[in-house]
Amino acid sequence: xxxxxxxxxxxxxxxxxxxxxxxxxxxxxxxxxxxxxxxxxxxxxxxxxxxxxxxxxxxxxxxxxxxxxxxxxxxxxxxxxxxxxxxxxxxxxxxxxxxxxxxxxxxxxxxxxxxxxxxxxxxxxxxxxxxxxxxxxxxxxxxxxxxxxxxxxxxxxxxxxxxxxxxxxxxxxxxxxxxxxxxxxxxxxxxxxxxxxxxxxxxxxxxxxxxxxxxxxxxxxxxxxxxxxxxxxxxxxxxxxxxxxxxxxxxxxxxxxxxxxxxxxxxxxxxxxxxxxxxxx
Ligand SMILES: [Zn+2]
Numbered sequence: 642x643x644x645x646x647x648x649x650x651x652x653x654x655x656x657x658x659x660x661x662x663x664x665x666x667x668x669x670x671x672x673x674x675x676x677x678x679x680x681x682x683x684x685x686x687x688x689x690x691x692x693x694x695x696x697x698x699x700x701x702x703x704x705x706x707x708x709x710x711x712x713x714x715x716x717x718x719x720x721x722x723x724x725x726x727x728x729x730x731x732x733x734x735x736x737x738x739x740x741x742x743x744x745x746x747x748x749x750x751x752x753x754x755x756x757x758x759x760x761x762x763x764x765x766x767x768x769x770x771x772x773x774x775x776x777x778x779x780x781x782x783x784x785x786x787x788x789x790x791x792x793x794x795x796x797x798x799x800x801x802x803x804x805x806x807x808x809x810x811x812x813x814x815x816x817x818x819x820x821x822x823x824x825x826x827x828x829x830x831x832x833x834x835x836x837x838x839x840x841x842x843x844x845x846x847x848x849x850x851x852x853x854x855x856x857x858x859x860x861x862x863x864x865x866x867x868x869x870x871x872x873x874x875x876x877x878x879x880x881x882x883x884x885x886x887x888x889x890x891x892x893x894x895x896x897x898x899x900x901x902x903x904x905x906x907x908x909x910x911x912x913x914x915x916x917x918x919x920x921x922x
Contacts (some may be wrong), residue, residue: 642843643744643895646802647732648770652683655730659719659768662726668711675705679712682765686758690771693835696789700762709764716760716767738775744799745784746847747898748856749777755784755811757798762788769881773800783847793838796846800838807831812857812906814913820920822857822903824850851897860903861921868918874882877915884908 656679689695702709712789719725735754743749755776758766766772778782789795807829811831815821826844828837844850871879878900888904895901907913 642797642802642804642840642849642897643742643747643799644805645744645775645799647739647800648737648753648773650693650730650733650770652769652771653680655720655727655768655899656680656683658727658730659715659725662719663715671707672711672715677709678705679765679769683771684770686766686769687771690798693792693795693801693839695798696792696795698758698763700788701765703730704765712764712767713760716756720768721754733860734770734773735775743777743780744774745776745796745830745843746849746852747814748894751775751777752778753781755781757784757796759785759788771800780847792835794842795839797839797843802836804836804840805895805897809837809897810853810899810902812853812899812902814906814910816910816912816917818920820913820917822854822861822906824857824899824902827834853902856899857903858921859919860900861907865918865921872916879912880918881908884914 653676656676656740660669660676662668663672686695689698704712720727720731722728731754735751738744738751740748741751743751745755753776754773756763756766757772757774760767763772776790784796787796809826809828809832811825811827813825815823826841828840832840868880868883884904885908888901888908891898891904892898907918910917
């Protein structure tokens with residue numbers, strides 16, 4: 642999970658452009674009639690988001706005179722659709738992430754926009770930029786049905802939260818004949834209790850241990866030959882130095898990147914550096 646820059650697009654402008662792209666005159670007029678409600682709700686969303694209080698926003702089945710489904714369709718037909726004149730706004734949001742990495746898992750490619758608050762339950766935010774987070778399909782699917790009812794059971798919001806504020810991701814090495822690496826959350830003391838619990842919730846719900854553990858196993862297998870050569874030439878110190886250098890290099894990806902956590906743990910393991918790596922296959 643990672644923070645990303647807040648979208649530059651203005652909520653009222655996105656709504657207006659999506660409505661203008663509609664052909665149905667009656668629906669267009671009905672949507673224009675609720676523009677002020679949508680704009681006000683968008684501002685409320687940002688205020689709540691900054692305070693970590695999005696879970697307190699009320700569910701709505703109607704927005705003024707229109708049904709929630711109309712707002713859902715506005716997103717699908719007039720923001721996402723390739724035929725819509727407002728599609729460039731979708732593209733701007735969708736392609737706003739550095740290296741195209743999903744900010745929820747920090748690993749897979751962005752392939753869609755996720756409604757942080759689901760549009761089926763919170764239709765008033767269906768085209769609100771602050772509620773549209775570029776994400777991978779897996780994270781989007783995992784989040785889809787989850788509605789937070791408590792402050793500590795909210796996903797990290799990449800526009801409002803900064804999970805790299807302190808270290809929370811730890812890689813743990815299990816030694817023995819069938820060694821493995823697993824990941825867990827141990828939030829640093831600089832996080833508030835609520836944010837620490839939200840990180841744990843996010844990590845668990847999106848099954849990030851499973852994702853990162855599988856990647857770690859592949860990574861170790863890929864460097865094993867190189868470690869063997871280093872071990873042959875300089876023994877354990879050479880292997881330790883290499884892994885420590887890798888930790889430093891990978892740190893630019895973030896202090897909670899799975900590779901950063903992996904190399905820190907490996908470089909600090911006497912068992913691994915002394916030949917334990919040979920047991921990974
Ligand atoms: Zn993801």
